[in-house]
Amino acid sequence: MSGYKDIALRESSFRPGSTLCPGCMESIALQNVGRVSDNGRKTIFSIGTSCAEVSSLAFPNVVAWGRGDASPDDFAKSFSIIHNVFESAPTLAEAARDVSDILADHGAIDRPIQVIAASGDGGALAIGLRSLLHTIYRQSRITMVVLVNEIFANTGFQYSPATTPFAETSTTPVGEAQAGNPRLPLDYIHLCIAAGAGMVAQVSPAHGKLFVKTIEKALACDTTAVVFVPAPCISGWKFDDGETVHLAELGAQCGAYPAFVWERGKGGAVKDCAREADDRPRLEEFLGLQRRFHHLVQKDPASGQFVARPGREPDVERMRSWTQSNVERLFRLAELP
Amino acid sequence: MKEPIATAAPMPHHATPSGDLYPDAVRLERVREAHRALYTERETITADGNAAAALATLQMWRCVLYAGFPITPSTKWMETVAAHIAKQVGGKKRVKLMEAEHAVADYLVGAAAACRDLVFPTATSSVGLDHMTETTRSLGASGLGNVLLIDVYRATANFPLCIEGDPSDTLAHRDDGFIQIACRGKQQIYDTVLQAPCLGMHHDVLTPTMPGYYGIKDSHRNARLIVEPDAEVHAFQDRWIQPCPLPGLVNGDTAFGTCVTSRHFQGFKVSQKRRMERVLHWLPQIGADFERQFGRPGLAFFDTTGFPDDGAVDLAIVTMGPDFGTFEAMREQYAAKSGLRVAGVAMRLLTPFPRDAVRKRLERAKAVVVVNQAHHHGRGHLTLDVADALADLAVMPRIISVFAGLGGADVSQATWERMLDHGRAALGGTTVPPWAIFHEGRQL
Amino acid sequence: METHQDVSDLRALIEASVLEVRGDGKAGGGLVLAFQSLANLMLRDPETHVQEWPFFSSARRGANIRSFLRISGRPIQAACEVTSPALSVLMDEGAARSVDFAEGVPPGGTFVLNTRHSPEECARHYHLSGRVVTIPGDDIGTKHLKHPIGNVSLYVAVTHAIGGFGIEEIVDSFLETLKKRRIPAAILERNRAALLASAEAVREGTYHEGAPEDHPVAPWTGYGTLPVGAQTPLRLSQSNRTAGYAPSGVRLRFEDPTTACTGCAHCITNCPEGIIRFAPDAERGLLVHGVDVSTFCKLCGECIAVCPEHLFQEVPFEDRWEEVLAP
Structure with a gap:
């Protein structure tokens, strides 16, 4: 394992020049995955259609990828990327993994290759759930990074199966008849464990050391490792500049998407999120920073705290109880062997 | 290793408009050497269409990874491939069973992009081909001529469903971007599959191929088939298939599947059309060369x-x-x-x-x-x-x-x-x- | 299309043929809303037809976008892009760094700019011939909407340029557009104040500072040689200078006169662009010494938020025009 600072010193394969929004968590996550993967192995990256893809792989400015200024002769710094369609990231990665392995099996290549796939939650959990689960089920030795912004951000912030209850999205608008998203998110962590993943984690770069350590472990996993990265979306969640990392951390601590790492055979743990609701930061503070929850909470001028809007108390309580069940669920999953 | 296949001439970096190529990263000759011949002599066997197509792919040293999903009437292609690989002790070819045709097509994109000098075959039919459509169009535009998609023709419509063959599936996919070649008879199926990658991987063409034959009427009828020795097959293919000038994911620093705006898209379609038109130039020449070597008619219009x-x-x-x-x-x-x-x-x-x-x-x-x-x-x-x-x-x-x-x-x-x-x-x-x-x- | 049409009287254009409008701005800057509001205002006249559309591709917040509007007294059939607008609008001066907002505007055309500069300064700087209308929209936005967003003011300035509208209908129409977007009532009132303030802040003049060759329409030069399948090289192709995404008028500054940087690396690992400059340091592991502000910094503020020593800050920054024009 490398230290946090050692990772910072590495050369990321995700370069500046993407057209992602300022302060995009996907960008921060890919910067770090790019750094951790600068480990002496050639990297093949696959990416599903998503914000991260259209904002970084635009012809003729494929600006945002490649291990920059290293000599092109240095194969350990070699980097390739492929995109096909929404659901394809795991399948493309699996194919590249298999071809690399079969070439190695023939003695046709002898230098190590690592394969990483990235999708959004829409790509991985809606249109691409089948692809993801089957790649896991086939025990493909890839690292799958799912950037979970809880919406189809690329098409304009619509509902996805990872959308938090009550969140306002373009297709779950708030109106007199509906208070935002009426559904609970899919239990994707449990699904991945059940499908046979070697490692499943949920962690964002807001937990910086844990994040890089988790990606390192994932890259070393000998079956499929899936890392869900909670990715606050500045344009879709509608929060202020400079709040991305803070929100990622607060949401994890509040129980909306607790940091969680599980390894097959070793079990897992919930990190930096208390099991008891009273020991966690107030949920209202997390909701209040995002205009997608503007219908639930407002700032109380007297206390400066966010509180439930009059009449919305039952919804905020439902939200709190969902958060509690979410935390409990992860604590129970952590006990799986 | 006799022929120039694996000893690609060293290319300077940035030799291609598509990024860096590491010409020595993949020692293809190892793959060629590891091939185990199915036939060392010309033989006459009895085969149905699916077996003829499967044998042709099994004899290619460039085919090492067979992705597939069963659908009538193409299923037996996969079964034949799997049966041969299962009995080949020490063989290095692999079968990859996917969860759906769409995944097969996706997988072909990833595999063919990973190594552009190997051939990645599959076979499908009817709604299987339809299920691949999201990606067959990507493939058609991709420049990945090393994808060999065998379509065993079957009517496409459900309501009512029909498992027997007419070419409505392949004809519904005229604009997917594949070179579509229809075969009739076992020999033509076998011969066409052997020649298809020579056409698709030609540097002027770089377009995936879709050889096809009628389900049931050809896929399931047995007849005499002359199979050529693997060495002859390799000699023929190696004469035509040169190392790809473009980098793959494994031997390159490159990006596949970028997005463009209307400022460029049409330009890419123009080049795709031009590559496809060059088929009209090269196909008869490949066919004539095949006939010279094997004494049977090769590819023809x-x-x-x-x-x-x-x-x-x-x-x-x-x-x-x-x-x-x-x-x-x-x-x-x-x-x-x-x-x-x-x-x-x-x-x-x-x-x-x-x-x-x-x-x-x-x-x-x-x-x-x-x-x-x-x-x-x-x-x-x-x-x-x-x-x-x-x-x-x-x-x-x-x-x-x-x-x-x-x-x-x-x-x-x-x-x-x-x-x-x-x-x-x-x-x-x-x-x-x-x-x-x-x-x-x-x-x- | 008539070639020697007088394009200075915009109202006359609407009645006689068609008024074509083009706007340049940055995604997320409100250009689309401004154009939609203009279209809604125009449609209050049952005899008027409009065609309004943005071109944004996959641009995210801060990237250049364009909006188009056609207004006519007759049904509008044309579907092609607007290339010689009689009215050209610049929502964000930052956007003018990478496009010529005056491109193809015929002599005598009208220019509306969201800027603190005077019409005369703008005419000289951008080489404009015609009527130049300016409004300091960002300042009005900051004052009334607590946000340096100039679309409210720009909308008012364009209505002024076209002429013939009463302030009430200008205000009502805009607020109606906002209501459709479910904007809360309190914010609607702030917008009303901004609209009224804007009407007082429009300035204009007519100048002859540009020659026809100053703003040529770039000819299409063909597709060139395109790589097979759009497969693309990676290394060293960082040509998209995203510093232009940052809001105008401010900039990131890193200052560490006392070498307070602890080398915690949080700014490095949390910078979405990966542009924090640092060097290995024996004592701290690493030492941050700057940021690549001028090429890629989108000014998202994450480094400001995560640095425990508060070494990053957002500071006012006035683009000097000489710099902007440098190639």
Whole structure:
């Protein structure tokens, strides 16, 4: 394992020049995955259609990828990327993994290759759930990074199966008849464990050391490792500049998407999120920073705290109880062997 | 290792417009050396169409990874491949069973992009091909000529579902971007699959191929098949398949599948069209080379029967697939009985449609009866292409459009006779409808 | 299309043929809303037809976008892009760094700019011939909407340029557009104040500072040689200078006169662009010494938020025009 600072010193394969929004968590996550993967192995990256893809792989400015200024002769710094369609990231990665392995099996290549796939939650959990689960089920030795912004951000912030209850999205608008998203998110962590993943984690770069350590472990996993990265979306969640990392951390601590790492055979743990609701930061503070929850909470001028809007108390309580069940669920999953 | 396949000439970095290529990263000769020959001598065996196609891919040293998903009537291709690989102790070829056809197509993209010097085959049919459509279009535009998608023709419509063969699936995918070649008979299937990558991977072409044959009528009928020794197969393919000048994911620093705006998109479509048009230049040359080496006809735009040297005939049939054989078998008899000069064309290259060659072949026919076997709401896919090919002739043959054999329906001799009579009537001045469907000797 | 049409009277254009409008701005800057509001205002006249559309591709917040508007007294059939607008609008001066907002505007055309500069300064700087209308929209936005967003003011300035509208209908129409977007009532009132303030802040003049060759329409030069399948090289192709995404008028500054940087690396690992400059340091592991502000910094503020020593800050920054024009 490398230290946090050692990772910072590495050369990321995700370069500046993407057209992602300022302060995009996907960008921060890919910067770090790019750094951790600068480990002496050639990297093949696959990416599903998503914000991260259209904002970084635009012809003729494929600006945002490649291990920059290293000599092109240095194969350990070699980097390739492929995109096909929404659901394809795991399948493309699996194919590249298999071809690399079969070439190695023939003695046709002898230098190590690592394969990483990235999708959004829409790509991985809606249109691409089948692809993801089957790649896991086939025990493909890839690292799958799912950037979970809880919406189809690329098409304009619509509902996805990872959308938090009550969140306002373009297709779950708030109106007199509906208070935002009426559904609970899919239990994707449990699904991945059940499908046979070697490692499943949920962690964002807001937990910086844990994040890089988790990606390192994932890259070393000998079956499929899936890392869900909670990715606050500045344009879709509608929060202020400079709040991305803070929100990622607060949401994890509040129980909306607790940091969680599980390894097959070793079990897992919930990190930096208390099991008891009273020991966690107030949920209202997390909701209040995002205009997608503007219908639930407002700032109380007297206390400066966010509180439930009059009449919305039952919804905020439902939200709190969902958060509690979410935390409990992860604590129970952590006990799986 | 004798031939220049693996000893690619060292290329300077940035040698391609697509990024850095590491010419020494993959030692392809190791893959070639690891190949275990299926046949060391020319042999005559009995095989059905699916087995013929499977054997051809198994004999290629460039095929090491076989992705697939079962669907009638192409399933036996996969089973044959799996059976051979299962008994090949120490062999390094692998079967990859996916969860759906869509995943197979996706997988082919990733695999073919990973190593552009290997060939990645699969076989599918009907709704399996439809299920791949999201990605067949990506593949068609990708430049990945090392993808070999064998389509075993089967009617595409459900409501009702039909597992038997007509080419409505391949014809529904005319614009996916694949080179589409139709085969009839086991030998043509085997030979076509062997030649297809030579065409698709040609540097001027770089376009995936979709050889196809009729489900059931060809996929499930057994007949004699001559198989060539693997060494001969390799010698032929290695003569045509040169190391890809473009980097793959493994041996390159490169990006596949970028997105563009309208400022560029059309430009890419123009180059894709041009690559496809070069098929018309290279296909006959590959076919001629195949014939030189193996003594059998190689790839061609179409097969013909009954044309005199000057091409002047009264009635010319245009169709595709094995039912052409029934026509061949009765042609002379019908000609004698009717006193007409009767000839036929069985299309092989469907996309790109060889317009000029078709026109040249048919320009001196008085009437052309186009027999369509796939459902179409107009006069038939094939009719439209033939009409387009003949359109600029000063004296255009009369084009008569008929349908027969939809969903693999039997096309009997009586049906052929009735269709020829229909053409003959039109030739004699009788008004015929824009299209007519025939079955069991009757017009429906 | 008439070639020697007088394009200075915009109202006359609407009645006689068609008024074509083009706007340049940055995604997320409110250009689309401004154009939609203009279209809604125009449609209050039952005799008027409009066609309004943005071109944004996959641009995210801060990237250049364009909006188009056609207004006519007759049904509008044309579907092609607007290339010689009689009215050209610049929502964000930052956007003018990478496009010529005056491109193809015929002599005597009208220019509306969201800027603190005077019409005369703008005419000289951008080489404009015609009527130049300016409004300091960002300042009005900051004052009334607590946000330096100039679309409210720009909308008012364009209505002024076209002429013939009463302030009430200008205000009502805009607020109606906002209501359709479910904007809360309190914010609607702030917008009303901004609209009224804007009407007082429009300035204009007519100048002859540009020659026809100053703003040529770039000819299409063909597709060139395109790589097979759009497969693309990666290394060293960082040509998309995203510093232009940052809001105008401010910039990131890193200052560490006392070498307070602890080398915690949080700014490095949390910078979405990966542009924090640092060097290995024996004592701290690493030492941050700057940021690549001028090429890629989108000014998202994450480094400001995560630095425990508060070494990053957002500071006012006035683009000097000489710099902007430098190639």
